[in-house]
Amino acid sequence: MTEKYYLGIDIGSSSSKAVIIDGDAKIVGEKIINLGTGSRGPAEVILGAFEQAGITEVSKTVATGYGRIQFKDADKQMTEISCHAKGVKHLVPTAQTVIDIGGQDAKVIRIAPDGKVDNFVMNDKCAAGTGRFLEVMARVLDVKISELSDLAEKGQSGVTISSTCTVFAESETISQLSGGSKIEDIALGSHKSIAEKIVGLAGRVGLVDDIVMSGGVALNASVVKAVEEATGHKIIRVPDPQGAGALGAALYARDLDK
Amino acid sequence: MEANMTSKEMLNSLLAAHYENAEKAHEEGKLVAWCTSISPQELLETMGIYAVYPENHAAAIGARKQAPDFINYSESNGYSVDLCSYARVNLAYMDILQSEAGNIPKPDLIWCCSNICNTVLKWYEDIAKELDIPMIVFDTPFNHSYEVTDQNVQYIKGQLLEAIDKLEEITGKKFDYDKFHEIMDISRETSIWWKKASLTARAKPSPLDGFELFNYMATIVCMRGTKEGRDLYKLWYEELTEKAEKGLGPWKANKETGIIPEEKYRVMWDGIACWPYLGVTYKTLKKYGINMVTSTYPDSWYIVYETGDLDGMAKCYSSNYVNRSLDFGINNVVNIVNDFSLDGIVFHSNRSCKLMDFRQFEVQRQVEARTGVPSIIFDGDQTDPRAFNEAQFETRVQALVEMMEARKGK
Ligand code: SF4
Numbered sequence: 001m002t003e004k005y006y007l008g009i010d011i012g013s014s015s016s017k018a019v020i021i022d023g024d025a026k027i028v029g030e031k032i033i034n035l036g037t038g039s040r041g042p043a044e045v046i047l048g049a050f051e052q053a054g055i056t057e058v059s060k061t062v063a064t065g066y067g068r069i070q071f072k073d074a075d076k077q078m079t080e081i082s083c084h085a086k087g088v089k090h091l092v093p094t095a096q097t098v099i100d101i102g103g104q105d106a107k108v109i110r111i112a113p114d115g116k117v118d119n120f121v122m123n124d125k126c127a128a129g130t131g132r133f134l135e136v137m138a139r140v141l142d143v144k145i146s147e148l149s150d151l152a153e154k155g156q157s158g159v160t161i162s163s164t165c166t167v168f169a170e171s172e173t174i175s176q177l178s179g180g181s182k183i184e185d186i187a188l189g190s191h192k193s194i195a196e197k198i199v200g201l202a203g204r205v206g207l208v209d210d211i212v213m214s215g216g217v218a219l220n221a222s223v224v225k226a227v228e229e230a231t232g233h234k235i236i237r238v239p240d241p242q243g244a245g246a247l248g249a250a251l252y253a254r255d256l257d258k
Numbered sequence: 259m260e261a262n263m264t265s266k267e268m269l270n271s272l273l274a275a276h277y278e279n280a281e282k283a284h285e286e287g288k289l290v291a292w293c294t295s296i297s298p299q300e301l302l303e304t305m306g307i308y309a310v311y312p313e314n315h316a317a318a319i320g321a322r323k324q325a326p327d328f329i330n331y332s333e334s335n336g337y338s339v340d341l342c343s344y345a346r347v348n349l350a351y352m353d354i355l356q357s358e359a360g361n362i363p364k365p366d367l368i369w370c371c372s373n374i375c376n377t378v379l380k381w382y383e384d385i386a387k388e389l390d391i392p393m394i395v396f397d398t399p400f401n402h403s404y405e406v407t408d409q410n411v412q413y414i415k416g417q418l419l420e421a422i423d424k425l426e427e428i429t430g431k432k433f434d435y436d437k438f439h440e441i442m443d444i445s446r447e448t449s450i451w452w453k454k455a456s457l458t459a460r461a462k463p464s465p466l467d468g469f470e471l472f473n474y475m476a477t478i479v480c481m482r483g484t485k486e487g488r489d490l491y492k493l494w495y496e497e498l499t500e501k502a503e504k505g506l507g508p509w510k511a512n513k514e515t516g517i518i519p520e521e522k523y524r525v526m527w528d529g530i531a532c533w534p535y536l537g538v539t540y541k542t543l544k545k546y547g548i549n550m551v552t553s554t555y556p557d558s559w560y561i562v563y564e565t566g567d568l569d570g571m572a573k574c575y576s577s578n579y580v581n582r583s584l585d586f587g588i589n590n591v592v593n594i595v596n597d598f599s600l601d602g603i604v605f606h607s608n609r610s611c612k613l614m615d616f617r618q619f620e621v622q623r624q625v626e627a628r629t630g631v632p633s634i635i636f637d638g639d640q641t642d643p644r645a646f647n648e649a650q651f652e653t654r655v656q657a658l659v660e661m662m663e664a665r666k667g668k
Contacts, residue, residue, distance in 0.1 A: 066649060079657045116664035119632065120657065204619055 004059040004257065008249025009046060010080065011067030014103035014131065015216065016041035018049040019246040020058060021254060025090065029053030032242050036103070037067025060253040064245055066104070078252055080245050081109055081120050087248030088212045088238050089115035096208040099198055099227065099235070100245075101217035103131040106194075108202045121204045127166040129197030131217050136166050137190045140173045141183045148187050152222035155188030162193070169193070191223045195230035202231060212236045214244040265494035269474060272490060276310075276480050277360035283308040284363035289429065292362070292385065294378050295479050296558060296578055297371035298396065298418060298571065300445055303483035304438040305425050309369070310362040314479045316347035318359035320533030320641030328354065329642055342610040343642040345381040352385055367428065368393035373578045375613040392428060394421050398576045402583055406576045414572035442565040445483045449561050451491030452478045456556035458498040460598050463507030463521040465498045468550035469540045472531045478559040508549045522547030523662050526594055528554060528621075529606035529614050534643040535651075542652050543604075546659045552598050554579060557590070584617055588624045595629045601662045603633035604655070609645040632661035 010017040014036045020029035031048030035041030063074035064083040084100045098109040106129045109120040127133050138145040159181050163169040176186050211233050218241035228235045238244050284290050289307045302309045319325050331350035370382040386393035396417050422433050459466040481487030509519045527550045563570030579590050634654040639645035
């Protein structure tokens with residue numbers, strides 16, 4: 001009998017991720033590209049994941065993320081909410097709560113023991129507290145988004161970015177800069193601002209340990225720390241925060257075969 | 259009305275007549291009142307004053323996707339985007355007086371009841387001032403106690419009596435109490451048939467496609483005190499009951515495949531419809547087999563009191579759920595969940611309606627704790643199309659399906 005494989009593809013607003021697993025849920029191929037829905041990103045990550053896995057065919061595919069509806073080759077489309085929960089639960093079996101901050105939304109998800117979603121809250125259609133907010137910050141501070149974390153580690157508390165609107169926060173930052181605030185401190189302030197937003201969301205579903213953070217923004221260690229401080233809970237950063245949704249999708253694809 | 263009409267045909271013809279007759283009344287020199295949606299129309303009907311409803315009219319403009327023209331007009335006139343979009347549409351309409359969704363003539367009188375919100379007080383006052391016409395207000399204080407207090411009942415009753423005096427003054431006619439009682443009879447019966455029709459959705463599957471509530475509500479607002487309105491809801495009830503007896507669900511067979519879509523999940527819709535996206539929201543829910551079987555609308559126009567009982571009348575107009583305490587609001591939704599065997603709830607967080615949004619998170623939290631039924635909140639607006647996003651709506655709906663599935667253990 002030939003081995004069966006399962007593909008999960010997570011097509012976000014600013015990146016695409018593909019994960020292929022085998023029948024034992026072992027990852028055999030994975031690819032992430034910073035190009036989202038409507039671009040060549042989805043096709044490329046699939047190709048990349050297949051190459052890495054050294055296979056040409058999968059048994060089932062589940063698509064998730066903002067671009068899932070447009071992606072026609074899936075056996076099933078599922079929300080990123082369910083897929084992140086599933087992926088995180090697989091990687092961190094003790095997880096009860098997921099904080100997932102992606103490019104255009106932020107969510108707090110409570111997971112049932114079987115890895116399914118028990119409840120969730122999501123930010124409203126506002127970029128506050130999302131990856132997009134950090135992108136804007138990085139641009140104003142003239143640094144790469146990947147540099148924000150190290151920068152903030154050197155920062156001192158004190159600068160607050162209080163606007164919830166990303167456009168307002170941008171002008172607030174510009175006036176902080178012209179007022180002589182240091183970019184390290186502003187970077188830290190912007191991370192704290194994300195953390196505050198998460199506290200507001202989390203209050204509605206409750207935070208139950210273990211709390212795991214996933215999504216692209218979890219790559220930023222300073223944000224994770226700010227969330228820890230703001231919530232007073234220990235936060236576990238999921239290994240491979242960007243791929244957790246795609247992994248969850250692949251696991252759901254495997255479930256389809258059961 | 260012609261015999262053999264379906265209730266749908268009747269609805270459409272009544273609505274068309276409602277707008278035509280308003281124009282006619284105006285041309286014939288009859289008085290026209292602009293009224294809030296849940297106001298004591300019985301008094302106007304008795305006096306032969308033609309009642310039209312700006313909220314309803316704004317909703318119709320929204321459903322026709324014509325709201326941006328009016329909203330932009332109002333905003334460039336200086337009204338804030340934070341103002342209720344019904345108000346922004348109507349305050350523009352007051353100047354433009356022309357829409358594709360039918361027209362309402364300029365008012366001679368403003369008839370405003372605060373049981374739905376406080377926005378209407380200032381919005382209607384604005385119209386009255388600008389057009390220099392009389393405004394009659396029914397101030398219905400928020401009910402912090404669980405039941406409407408006797409003090410509130412007396413206060414509102416006093417206003418009803420005063421309104422009668424004012425109407426006599428404005429029209430120069432005596433108030434006809436026999437006619438008043440007749441209108442009370444009709445209004446009560448209309449309310450009862452409306453509610454009975456909506457209750458047919460308790461059957462599984464529901465014979466009622468809940469989005470029909472959004473269509474049929476137009477006449478419960480505009481024609482509650484008319485015999486035609488009453489007959490419409492009675493007929494609708496009969497049609498739905500017949501469907502239920504045959505075991506028929508909400509939807510017809512797909513024209514191409516011949517397959518009848520199955521009602522897989524039953525949800526309630528909290529808040530006002532997203533009129534510009536009525537089709538989108540409907541299709542998205544239906545795609546996942548979700549029937550919105552009920553909402554808070556059926557009870558909003560269940561205004562039932564004994565003929566001649568002004569205390570009862572006062573109490574009814576104070577009893578609208580948004581004018582009641584948090585505990586009442588929660589119990590109300592919990593009862594709906596149980597009564598209609600719901601699988602989930604869709605909460606519309608409506609940018610326009612601060613009052614409805616105000617306690618939504620808490621209602622959601624407590625209803626979920628008490629019923630175990632999952633729910634989602636989506637952002638939208640009843641008439642301003644800029645405040646809604648289709649993809650975000652669908653993500654939340656699909657997440658609701660995933661939660662409902664998980665809880666049903668399907
Ligand atoms: S939508 Fe809300 S704010 Fe606007 S009139 Fe209705 S109740 Fe008032």
